Amino acid sequence: MYLVSQESLCEDGETMRLSFVIPVLNEAESLKQLYNEIKQNTVHHEVEIIFIDDGSRDDSFAIMEDLAN
Secondary structure (H helix, E strand, O other), X not given: OOOOOOOOEOOOOOEOEEEEEEEEOXXXXXXXXXXXXXXXXXXXXXXXXXXXXXXXXXXXXXXXXXXXX
């Protein structure tokens, strides 16, 4: 996983805005950990996390719904 430096700034000195687009297929066991690691390592950034479910047959979608709330 690529982690962004906490001191990363845009050229104009503003906080960096990051978007993570994450395809998901049967990842119920790892979704919460991935989400938490992204949030913990991007504290100084404006972040959006977009999970895209590709037909998971486990509890991935339910976990994504919980994380969205």
